[in-house]
Amino acid sequence: MPITLTIDELEPGMRLAQAVYNNAQLILAAGKTLEDWEIDGLRRRFPQITVRVGDPLLDEWVDFQDDSREQTVAVTVNRRMARMMQTVRSKLGTQTALEGPDLIALQVAVHEMMIYIQQNPVAAAMLMHMAEGSDYLQEHAANVFYLGLLIGSTIREYVYLERKRTTRARDLAVRFGMNLTPLAIGCLLHDLGMIALEPLLNKPGPLDATEREQVNRHPLLGAEMLPKQMDAVCRMVIRTHHENCCGTGYPSSVPSDSLHVFSRVIRVADAYDAGTSRRCYRQAKSAVRVLWEMSVGPLKDLYDPVVIRILTSLIQPFPIGAKIRIHDGRYVVVVRHNRKHPFRPTAIIAFDEHGNKLKKSQLRQPIDLSQNEDIRLIRYAEEDLAFLNDTVDFVAAPVSAGQAGEVDSMFNMVYP
Known part of the structure; x- marks a missing residue:
């Protein structure tokens, strides 16, 4: 199974582990080895999406949930x-x-x-x-x-x-x-x-x-x-x-x-x-x-x-293969979704604090994050995940314009 990366993390030679779709239309097929021009095209047309690429070492080491x-x-x-x-x-x-x-x-x-x-x-x-x-x-x-x-x-x-x-x-x-x-x-x-x-x-x-x-x-x-x-x-x-x-x-x-x-x-x-x-x-x-x-x-x-x-x-909340930075600077990769505790999936520590892949000898078994509260999720795909770790923020969060009845944008009319 794959690692899920942002477009900016893609490199030539990486192999797509899952097809890329746009509006249910196939853009790039699974198994495709990415070239420079294809990555540039993805960056230009779909800068916000994430892409799954294969990782033979992790595939050999751990049994990912197949979705x-x-x-x-x-x-x-x-x-x-x-x-x-x-x-x-x-x-x-x-x-x-x-x-x-x-x-x-x-x-x-x-x-x-x-x-x-x-x-x-x-x-x-x-x-x-x-x-x-x-x-x-x-x-x-x-x-x-x-x-x-x-x-x-x-x-x-x-x-x-x-x-x-x-x-x-x-x-x-x-x-x-x-x-x-x-x-x-x-x-x-x-x-x-x-x-x-x-x-x-x-x-x-x-x-x-x-x-x-x-x-x-x-x-x-x-x-x-x-x-x-x-x-x-x-x-x-x-x-x-x-x-x-x-x-x-x-x-x-x-x-x-x-x-x-x-x-x-x-x-x-x-x-x-x-x-x-x-x-x-x-x-x-x-x-x-x-x-x-x-x-x-x-x-x-x-x-x-x-x-x-x-x-x-x-x-x-996080796709299988999601690469998430944790509190000590290292990165985990999501292995399985946790239906009872969705924000605490099972994951494996696979990258060091510099973003380098761990060697096989450094890998350990996947961790059920719902049983390891000391591991805090910090960032995923450039998004700060502090809201997951701070239970005070959402209690004191201000009411949105949509809730207050002061709707002024189309977004507030459709969400929440």
Whole structure:
């Protein structure tokens, strides 16, 4: 298995251990030996991404967690659902709302993907993020569909009990209560109302009052664009996907006790993907930063804690092979994801304080960081990880503009 490096750490002669994708399209195949011009091209087009390269010594020494299956499933789902959303957008180019025949094709595609995901279980969720291009809404819809469905599938019993509670139905049929189809369709179509507002996604400056009101209404607009035959629960998911678990959010600030479990699932999936996606108005936040903010940081009260626990078990804050600097200057390489303690993976010390690879005789067995609190993670991919080690910061963190109701940018409208 590989070491995950930034573009600036790549050198000619390194061999790609994992393919490089852009918007689910293959850029460089796994096994490719990198040349100067290819590294320059990656640096120019995708300066923010990380790349996995092979390391024969570590491969021989330690058994890395293999997440190639997770990438294959993620690419398959993203491609199919992004194409489905392209079709939806094309339809809306000639009509103001989806119609009955559109719904049938959509339901067939969603059902096929639900079966595919069920038949290809994964231990972790990988999301595809484009480094360039203008198809953000399509990619975002595909990612929210995939992550929302994985979360829902993991907590089916919780879904059933919460649906039973919120509908106040004593004898809610298990088959109905555990049916995730409305969630899946709602996740895929949740930003229908943003299609007409897409220019705002590329606005670098603050939104004015009219633009903020338009964005606030996009969940309602999206629900209105659905065909009349659409399932009422699916319509509700779209209408409430920006409502928070603490009774805030938009467009209606639904009380937490009344918020449907599907609304809580899509809220988490939508926020996570939005926070980790790069847009013109700001760089993507890292997976570790967003997971920390949503689970134990200043945003934790916005989300259902049960759903958040599942999110942190599915998403790897640090990818397998991540090279992380620790407190004494040396570097560890992530070997396995820790589902119970996601910010404390299993890792092996593989580089000295000068960044030089350790010799085979210097290597020791991987360390479960959840059992070794003395090892502090300091920096990964140029990001300061002090927030992981300082429990005071997030308690005293100031409320963001989005939480305070003083929304002035597109980013604050989509994350948290």
